[in-house]
């Protein structure tokens with residue numbers, strides 16, 4: 001089939017495409033399916049090399065679709081909230097000492113108290129105490145919790161030398177009392193309750 005001119009041919013092609021709307025789409029899809037891995041790799045590579053353009057486009061989309069985006073985010077958050085919270089509390093329960101060390105290190109930094117201890121150093125303390133509460137009147141074998149022998153409030157540091165392992169109830173009872181003072185009180189209470 002011959003064409004009179006380039007314009008003529010373009011017009012003809014345009015008309016043909018208009019009357020076969022699915023042809024190109026189908027062809028594109030088939031090609032894409034066949035070359036999917038390559039296409040995706042090419043897209044990823046392009047995005048990597050055009051990070052700024054991609055970010056700008058994403059920002060523009062997010063701005064234009066703020067409602068849609070936050071609604072979708074909220075819906076996802078709401079739908080998975082319970083699951084995330086359950087997972088997070090289970091992890092915190094199973095890693096109570098890590099959570100406590102994190103909070104000690106954070107608090108020390110915030111208060112400008114010197115020292116910082118690691119999980120390894122803490123586990124060495126537990127091993128040295130053979131997993132028993134450091135209170136000589138208690139000596140319970142349990143999951144020990146970190147206690148500052150001299151509390152921050154009384155000038156104690158957050159270094160491992162000032163850390164001992166107490167059982168939960170002992171740690172709660174001692175709170176911000178220095179170890180010596182607390183032991184005297186503990187022994188006295190003990191005599192009173194056992195008398």
Ligand SMILES: [Zn+2]
Nearest residue numbers: 133138167170
């Ligand atoms: Zn104890």
